[in-house]
Amino acid sequence: MLKEIGCLLDDNYMPTLADLGYNKEDIESISTVDPRSAMPEGYRGGETFALSRVKEYTWGSDLIQTYFDTRNNMIGPNYSTKFAPWLACGCLSPRYIARECSRYEELRVKSKSTYWVVFELLVRDYFRLFAMKHGDAIFYPSGTVKQKKEWDSNPIHFQAWRDGMTGYPLIDANMRELQATGFMSNRGRQNVCSFLAIELGLDWRLGAEYFEEVLLDYDASSNWLNWQNGAGVSLCTGGRLNRFNIVKQSKTYDKVVST
Ligand SMILES: Cc1cc2nc3c(=O)[nH]c(=O)nc-3n(C[C@H](O)[C@H](O)[C@H](O)COP(=O)(O)OP(=O)(O)OC[C@H]3O[C@@H](n4cnc5c(N)ncnc54)[C@H](O)[C@@H]3O)c2cc1C
Structure with missing residues (x-):
């Protein structure tokens, strides 16, 4: 108990899954990623991994150039940005993505695909405003x-x-x-x-x-x-x-x- 209280008082302490009550079997099963998953290396939480995905999707691999043509596909890590989980958890800012898209358009190429990534972020914004307006409806x-x-x-x-x-x-x-x-x-x-x-x-x-x-x-x-x-x-x-x-x-x- 004293150890638990000490942990809570330590700003740098990050609880492990075991601390949160998961047993060994649960931990093993959630630590194994199915290689057929949309993100075969697994989704890693936090801003560092979010920013590295943005960098890779834009500057690293230029996948952003083909987004418009691939976005309706269903298999693999590259047909769409896969930014959504980081956006939903607040690890990634939509404004940051939009700024990176503009920079990419200036320094590399502007296309229907670069436009469309920002357009989808606007759809996301629109739903937020729509929900604020309509409340529990x-x-x-x-x-x-x-x-x-x-x-x-x-x-x-x-x-x-x-x-x-x-x-x-x-x-x-x-x-x-x-x-x-x-x-x-x-x-x-x-x-x-x-x-x-x-x-x-x-x-x-x-x-x-x-x-x-x-x-x-x-x-x-x-x-x-x-x-x-x-x-x-x-x-x-x-x-x-x-x-x-x-x-x-x-x-x-x-x-x-x-x-
Ligand atoms: C029934 C249903 C439920 C959905 N539930 C969610 C949800 O809970 N959370 C969620 O983030 N998205 C949801 N979406 C929207 C969309 O399917 C996901 O945002 C997208 O598949 C996430 O993958 P991605 O990041 O690779 O998207 P990309 O295609 O790369 O799009 C880039 C970003 O634009 C935004 N975006 C794209 N399409 C939509 C859309 N239709 N509505 C709102 N934002 C969009 C997301 O933030 C996404 O990360 C839902 C769609 C449907 C049809």
């Missing part, structure tokens, strides 16, 4: 559009979706990736969201709540408002329903599996 079943709709809550359907057991390879692979790694591509998120809310007709909040539990980059505004968009209950899109045709999406974005 971002959590209503009828969404910010306040459109009454009967949602199903079949627990077997929800469990099949959550565990990646629907029988649709595109949905199942994405859900299993999320469960194993805490990350899923944006294209994957759009598909699994549409599948839950539109194909299964389940209450979209079940999906949003599950994402809240497992996403490394969970952010209240981005998560709940993207879910509202997918479920067709968001004022952002005027309540428009944008159904994702899962078979067509598989053929376009997951060619290896669907051919």
